[in-house]
Amino acid sequence: MEKNKLKVVEEIISQIAIYFVRILFGMIVIGMLFINSVYLYDDSPDFRLNNGLNYLGIFIGLLMLAALAFLTGFLRKKCDKKYINFVLLLLYFLGQIVFLLLVPIQMFSDMAEVTKIALSNFTENMEYLQRCSNNLPIALVFNLIFRLTTYQVWILKVLNCVCNCVTIYFTYRLYENIYGQKNRLVLVWGIFLIPTFLYVNMVYNDIISTMLIVICLYLMTKNENQKWEKFLIPILLFLQFIIRPVGIILLIAAIMYYVLKKKSLKMVFAILITFCVLNFGYQFLESYMIPKSKEKMEYPVWSYIQMGLNEAEFGFQDGSHATNWTGKDVIDRMVELGPVRLLKLLAKKEYWLWTEGTYQAERYSFGVGSKEQFYYDTFLTKQLYDVKNSDFRNGLDYVMKGQYFLMILLACVDLWIKDAYKNKKDLLLYLTVGIFCFYLIWEIKSRYIFCLYPIFLMMATSGMQKIINKLKLRKDEENGKV
Numbered sequence: 335m336e337k338n339k340l341k342v343v344e345e346i347i348s349q350i351a352i353y354f355v356r357i358l359f360g361m362i363v364i365g366m367l368f369i370n371s372v373y374l375y376d377d378s379p380d381f382r383l384n385n386g387l388n389y390l391g392i393f394i395g396l397l398m399l400a401a402l403a404f405l406t407g408f409l410r411k412k413c414d415k416k417y418i419n420f421v422l423l424l425l426y427f428l429g430q431i432v433f434l435l436l437v438p439i440q441m442f443s444d445m446a447e448v449t450k451i452a453l454s455n456f457t458e459n460m461e462y463l464q465r466c467s468n469n470l471p472i473a474l475v476f477n478l479i480f481r482l483t484t485y486q487v488w489i490l491k492v493l494n495c496v497c498n499c500v501t502i503y504f505t506y507r508l509y510e511n512i513y514g515q516k517n518r519l520v521l522v523w524g525i526f527l528i529p530t531f532l533y534v535n536m537v538y539n540d541i542i543s544t545m546l547i548v549i550c551l552y553l554m555t556k557n558e559n560q561k562w563e564k565f566l567i568p569i570l571l572f573l574q575f576i577i578r579p580v581g582i583i584l585l586i587a588a589i590m591y592y593v594l595k596k597k598s599l600k601m602v603f604a605i606l607i608t609f610c611v612l613n614f615g616y617q618f619l620e621s622y623m624i625p626k627s628k629e630k631m632e633y634p635v636w637s638y639i640q641m642g643l644n645e646a647e648f649g650f651q652d653g654s655h656a657t658n659w660t661g662k663d664v665i666d667r668m669v670e671l672g673p674v675r676l677l678k679l680l681a682k683k684e685y686w687l688w689t690e691g692t693y694q695a696e697r698y699s700f701g702v703g704s705k706e707q708f709y710y711d712t713f714l715t716k717q718l719y720d721v722k723n724s725d726f727r728n729g730l731d732y733v734m735k736g737q738y739f740l741m742i743l744l745a746c747v748d749l750w751i752k753d754a755y756k757n758k759k760d761l762l763l764y765l766t767v768g769i770f771c772f773y774l775i776w777e778i779k780s781r782y783i784f785c786l787y788p789i790f791l792m793m794a795t796s797g798m799q800k801i802i803n804k805l806k807l808r809k810d811e812e813n814g815k816v
């Protein structure tokens with residue numbers, strides 16, 4: 335009887351999740367046909383009506399996708415060997431290294447603060463950690479790397495290249511877990527996805543946390559886990575959480591998945607116990623590493639929420655962080671906004687977040703237009719100084735948005751055409767819905783959903799495969815083969 339009740343609950347939650355994501359992706363596609371969500375280089379968001387270049391970007395993205403499908407088919411027919419994946423990823427790795435040499439950007443924003451702390455061996459800039467203690471884990475990772483090498487920040491960028499390759503490979507393997515078949519298009523498409531390629535210049539926690547999330551998803555969706563993998567899953571779930579605290583969403587999604595889908599309370603207990611033990615140890619480490627201050631310096635949760643409710647820039651970071659924000663202040667702000675203005679604000683911020691389409695790769699890869707941001711000049715850096723009038727920046731921006739539009743469009747196809755893989759796919763839906771709900775109240779930047787790109791990529795690949803299968807079936811019917 336209890337199992338039947340759990341089955342009903344599971345089915346209800348599954349249906350809510352899939353219809354929610356269907357509607358979300360459908361609104362993204364419709365909205366991007368008319369409205370362009372823009373990132374401005376004064377670090378603010380904006381909306382503009384689409385122009386011809388937006389549609390040209392979609393067309394170029396479509397041509398690129400057709401070329402990738404052709405390349406995937408060619409590789410399958412002519413050289414479908416296991417080593418080809420290694421060769422593709424090696425070429426991708428080398429391509430990223432060339433890009434780093436051509437765009438040698440220096441650290442800025444949060445990544446500069448964290449790198450400075452790590453380089454100083456936690457003797458300088460500690461007031462930054464007192465304000466933003468959530469950046470301690472990534473500073474510790476960087477510090478450990480600096481102790482092992484003399485190449486300093488360059489090795490962090492090389493680490494980004496490695497992490498990108500690992501993420502793409504495990505996305506390819508995860509696709510096989512979810513959809514029951516291999517599809518090299520996932521790997522090829524991932525390699526030619528522009529924002530992720532550009533992101534190697536972003537020395538922060540986004541790339542590492544995305545890699546950890548994909549590995550977690552891969553291990554959780556395997557049909558059978560070896561003992562060491564069962565032991566590893568809770569540890570990785572904790573690591574991706576402390577590297578980027580929004581990882582708590584994956585932790586919740588994992589618990590839901592093991593309760594509703596795998597009916598494995600043992601894994602739930604293992605996850606919870608591991609999380610509690612490791613978090614206790616981490617809190618002790620944090621109190622040891624970050625010096626105490628007489629005045630309150632750390633920004634409370636309420637500061638991030640109040641920023642997420644700022645009306646002028648609809649949730650985008652506006653520099654209004656303060657240590658004295660309380661829950662009552664946030665409630666007062668919501669009351670002041672009223673239901674209509676509040677709903678309008680939430681709609682604008684979520685729409686911008688999910689349709690900006692570049693994860694702000696143009697900012698974090700190319701800087702904000704200062705010549706001094708680069709270690710040295712190359713023929714490419716000279717195209718990047720004038721951010722408003724750079725044809726290179728603007729053209730790349732339109733193509734990235736076109737790629738993103740097609741990815742979400744094909745993901746819609748995957749979600750609306752039924753398949754036999756719903757059971758495992760629900761884990762991906764839980765994570766997507768959780769991220770959406772979290773950023774309803776939190777401050778936003780479009781890079782905050784960078785961690786979801788492997789999910790979009792897999793769903794889009796499946797959607798494209800379903801279209802190809804239906805076209806083949808129709809052709810076979812016309813030829814009398816069915």
